[in-house]
């Protein structure tokens with residue numbers, strides 16, 4: 001397992017996820033944060049890397065420059081900047097930069113055309129890749145599948161999964177802007193829930209895309225942030241006007257898969273929202289097969305703290321307790337190692353081992369493209385108010401160029417704005 005070697009990583013972007021990933025990297029042996037390129041946040045990330053001994057985290061003026069000094073580049077910048085960054089990386093490799101690997105955070109892209117371009121560019125530069133879908137690497141998911149392996153072997157595979165990721169809304173304006181981000185919560189978080197649902201359904205020992213997606217049915221809605229009070233707050237706080245270009249704050253749907261060997265039909269339901277009114281982020285997954293089941297709920301922690309009204313003023317940092325925390329008093333769940341719980345630690349370890357051994361991570365960029373197709377099909381279903389038949393070659397062709405109405409800035413045609 002490439003023991004004793006170190007993978008030197010350069011990050012593009014130094015915001016929320018870059019900080020989370022840096023924290024995760026401190027838990028992985030043989031990873032160094034060598035460099036960063038970002039218009040904002042780079043000095044803070046560098047200070048963190050130095051303080052934790054994670055690496056020098058040299059601030060580079062460009063991706064081209066950084067590529068000469070690192071083993072792998074991790075794309076942690078906003079969705080709208082992905083392709084330009086990827087093109088610069090590929091040009092740097094063609095000019096002689098010796099990269100062992102490329103990491104790209106979810107979502108791979110805003111639509112199928114962009115995702116295909118990302119995959120093609122990686123191929124052009126002969127890059128080993130890792131698409132970072134952290135939820136597939138979650139220890140609770142791995143443990144559930146390992147625990148239930150004997151039951152799966154004797155009783156047969158799982159037939160239903162339900163996955164959701166929900167919180168009260170993103171931390172930066174660009175996430176709320178459907179044209180820059182790619183949509184609303186379906187593009188931002190549906191990609192997670194769709195991926196983990198598909199993964200948990202996959203029979204033991206089979207490749208990650210073994211189950212064939214055959215149909216997608218989905219709905220999107222604007223349930224909270226289109227109402228006047230919340231719309232105005234969004235405009236004031238994040239600079240995004242949902243009276244003109246709304247994105248969905250709720251999405252739900254069902255994906256049907258077929259086992260190509262047995263013909264068995266299995267289903268994965270997903271639900272995502274930015275209007276979740278609980279303590280903070282909740283990931284919920286469950287799955288069931290004949291005679292067995294699992295359930296994961298990240299709001300249940302072995303650690304609770306209580307903060308009474310008289311002491312509430314003294315709260316230090318609610319986000320240090322839980323991602324997207326919305327309350328600072330009462331009985332609060334604390335997840336003291338979210339980077340590990342949500343799978344960031346394990347996805348970094350997977351990428352480190354894969355790149356040092358000269359192969360792709362568990363989830364290559366081509367897997368990210370499959371997820372982009374499913375997310376786009378879900379938007380297509382919501383836009384057209386019908387089930388999308390993925391076995392129809394014509395539909396597959398349409399997906400290649402489909403831009404969801406919300407992403408086009410035409411969300412008002414499908415969402416209610418109060």
Ligand SMILES: NC(=O)c1ccc[n+]([C@@H]2O[C@H](COP(=O)([O-])OP(=O)(O)OC[C@H]3O[C@@H](n4cnc5c(N)ncnc54)[C@H](O)[C@@H]3O)[C@@H](O)[C@H]2O)c1
Nearest residue numbers: 013014015016017038039040041076077079081105106172
């Ligand atoms: N896995 C997860 O659960 C998870 C969580 C949060 C974010 N993400 C993903 O990570 C990506 C970044 O999100 P974030 O929350 O960190 O955003 P953010 O806005 O907090 O940070 C973005 C960073 O990228 C930098 N940046 C902007 N344009 C750039 C460019 N052209 N080149 C280089 N750097 C640029 C910004 O200065 C900032 O440092 C998004 O694609 C998002 O979907 C994933």
